[in-house]
Amino acid sequence: MLNTKNKSDRFIYHFNPEETEITMQTKNLEVYYGKSLAMHNADIQFQKNTITALIGPSGSGKSTYLRSLNRMNDDIATVKGQILYQGVDINQPKIDVYEVRRRIGMVFQRPNPFAKSIYGNITFALERRGVHDKRVLDEVVEKTLKQAAVWDQVKDNLHKSAQSLSGGQAQRVCIARALAVEPDVLLLDEPASALDPVSTQQLEQTLRELKKDYTIIIVTHNMQQAARLSDYTVFFNLGEAIEYNKTRKIFTRPKIELTDDYVSGNFG
Amino acid sequence: MQDQKLAKQLMKKSKTARYERFGHLLSLSALLLIMAIVLGIIIFIATKGLSTFFRDNISFKDFFTGVIWNPGTKTPSGQQAVGALPMIVGSFLVTILAAIVSTPFAIGTAVYMTEISPKRGAKILQPVTELLVGIPSVVYGFIGLSVVVPFVRNTFGGSGFGILSGTFVLFVMILPTIVSMTVDSLKAVPKYYRQASLALGATKWQTIWKVVLRAATPGILTAIVFGMARAFGEALAVQMVIGNAALMPHNLVSPASTLTSVLTAGMGNTVMGSLQNDALWSLALVLLIMSLLFNLMVHFIGRRGAFKK
Amino acid sequence: MNRTQKQSQIAILLLRLIAALVVLILAFLIGYIFITGLPNVSWKFLTSPAKAFTAGGGIGVQLFNSIYLLILAMIISLPIALGASIYLSEYAKDNWFTSMIRTAIEILSSLPSVVVGLFGFLLFVVQFNYGFSIISGALTLTIFNLPLLTRNIEESLASVSDDQRQGGLGLGLSKYETIVHIVVPAALPGIISGVILCSGRVFGEAAALIYTAGQSAPALNFGDWNPFNIDSPLSPLRPAETLAVHIWKINSEGIMPDLTQVSSGSAAVLVLAILIFNLSARYIGRKIFEKMTSMN
Secondary structure, three states: OOOOOOOOOOEEOOOOOOOOOEEEEEEEEEEEEOOEEEEEOOOOEEEOOOEEEEEOOOOOOHHHHHHHHOOOOOOOOEEEEEEEEOOEEOOOOOOOHHHHHHHEEEEOOOOOOOOOEHHHHHHHHHHHOOOOOHHHHHHHHHHHHHHOOOHHHHHHHOOOEHHHOOHHHHHHHHHHHHHOOOOOEEEEEOOOOOOOHHHHHHHHHHHHHHOOOOEEEEEOOOHHHHHHHOOEEEEEEOOEEEEEEEHHHHHHOOOOHHHHHHHOOOOO | OHHHHHHHHHHOOOHHHHHHHHHHHHHHHHHHHHHHHHHHHHHHHHHHHHHHHHOOOOOHHHHHHOOOEEEEEEOOOOOEEEOOHHHHHHHHHHHHHHHHHHHHHHHHHHHHHHHHOHHHHHHHHHHHHHHHHHOOHHHHHHHHHHHHHHHHHHHHOOOOOOHHHHHHHHHHHHHHHHHHHHHHHHHOOOHHHHHHHHHOOOOHHHHHHHHHHHHHHHHHHHHHHHHHHHHHHOOHHHHHHOEOOOOOOOOOOOOEOOHHHHHHHHHHHOOOOOHHHHHHHHHHHHHHHHHHHHHHHHHHHHHHHOOOO | OOHHHHHHHHHHHHHHHHHHHHHHHHHHHHHHHHHHHHHHOOHHHHHOOOOOOOOOOOOHHHHHHHHHHHHHHHHHHHHHHHHHHHHHHHHOOOOHHHHHHHHHHHHHHHOOHHHHHHHHHHHHHHHOOOOOOHHHHHHHHHHHHHHHHHHHHHHHHHOOOHHHHHHHHHOOOOHHHHHHHHHHHHOHHHHHHHHHHHHHHHHHOOOOOOOOOOOOOOOOOOOOOOOOOOOOOOOOOOOOOOHHHHHHHHHHHOOOOOHHHHHHHHHHHHHHHHHHHHHHHHHHHHHHHHHHHOOO
């Protein structure tokens, strides 16, 4: 059989908006650091209640793209183009960036618990938003720690410093912390890169559970993780989205040769 | 439309956004307050200091070259006796002499601390220098008065008060400052400089002298300038041992004075707005300008010598 | 052994000698202060008022003034320095405005303290008509203290990992909330060390106070703590000679017979206080850090 691989440079899957609910979408996005263009050509849609993995070699723009989605790049980069969140362009000056970030939560590469108790880490943002009812806060703490699958390990130590936790537990507390402000999108920037294999596996299981309630977008440098975990995968290279498709297709029958090279380990 | 409802929610200015504006302005205003203080100091002292020349009509030449200081009276040749030269010379003399004496000691100690015995350096010398940087100048002045002045008196004769005693006191005062800054600049020299030099067969001393010290020269110069700035501006310690005679110093052991010593001794005894008082403010202005010049020198050296990492 | 090696050995021996000499000088200094001074320090010396013409005077009032001025100056300067350092470390962009402000702070920090004192004299004593008083002294010490305290706090803030800031922003909090509630607490060990070190410097300062807080220490009525009464220890409008000014004052024009004893005792107390400030700055900073990251 002849090689039927698409010889064009890029392949981006598009949903039919009539059939699927799109939570987030970017159009004509361009990110500049100073004057240099760091990322462009990534018109991607994210389906509700799915996990989408962003993969690619380091420097490919995947993290830059992710951080643009909740405008965490505001201070360090210029972001042009549209970022649609449930149809509303959130990349415009009139938008309240804090409300955006509440709805589109983020978990980072290194676990970064604050120098507060576990309880305090989770309730902190709520308290800043004026929630002081102890019963409500207690409930949120229990609910989110359960969602992050770390409740059983820390329930007796809620008032101990979160910075004394192990990496895996700390990262889960950080996830619980992000869930406490009731986002509906969760962005994760290589959340398992600082964790051991067992913690990583547990984290992946947790994310599969969370998918029921949240739309999850995760950057990972670990291709097995993307293959195991995600429903859709975007492959980035040199600041562009090269291929976007169902994960199964990306890893078995990629349409672009570059993707094939990357997922089969020929470069990266 | 649901979209429009959401858009409205997202465009409403949140409480958080107001916090942010408030905090930004609050911290900026603290910074601007400091800025205003600095400008205030310069403007106030410049205005006061210049009135000697523009209100009391003293010429710059009389002020900067005259050798008789007794504002309010006239010199034998009929000019106003506001010659500040003795104090200016006194200030420069003690500063330069103290720097000349301190520098070799400071560099030697710093080299010992970083290159020869880093362990002992970190354990003993480091904390001791830190403590000495913090010792108040009146304590240095008191020791100068009870140890240095008698020593100078017994060794060189005279009253013991004078430039030499001032130099001794300032030497000890600025030594820890120069040492700790020199240590920092020696530590900033990359390790591979030393390794490369030793690998080429140079001795330890050759490495220190030709590589490490050479590479750290801008930092060491900055340290010395800092020490000099401290010496030039030091008031009480010097005032306690220099003798406070507003005369041109004849030798190192005759009573003399500096800008700061005349200022501290005299400001309380004059009436605001009088020539006597204005003349003192002119001395303060000279002090301020010198401080700015020292700053400028540090900037200039720093710009030329920063390590590229 | 060849010539260059011998030369190297001699040079290094010389360096060791210089270092030893410097240690000797420094040891003599500290030894002298404590050996001549500490025998004169007693509880009575620390608590009784000074005497102008007779022996047996103490430093009680001066010590109180030093502490009171230090506390006031810190209360005024800490919020300003905190605000300024927050702006510098978190908001300031790399542009001409920032570099101008940094230069201004550098100028202020290298200004001779006598110049700061003279400015305080002009502004607070004369212009605002506060006279030689606690309040003039405290405000002048604030100016003296601001640049170094600002720089210390800024360094502590800068040493907090960026991950912490990202964490706060990622939750939808403002930068300001993140700084105040996350970065500043995380930087607390460093900030406290910085405050204590600056306290030592303020405590020993004299030149800035001679013409602001004044050179006299009127007797205080320690039974009256109403700040509005002029002989109350808390009164902000009374003149207040501090311990450091006292040492200078009695050595310049003191006539009491036990002048040397009083001076050396005062110097020992002053240096001891600085030593305590230095050691506690390290100790307390470390303790707080341990407490913040430990399991309880």
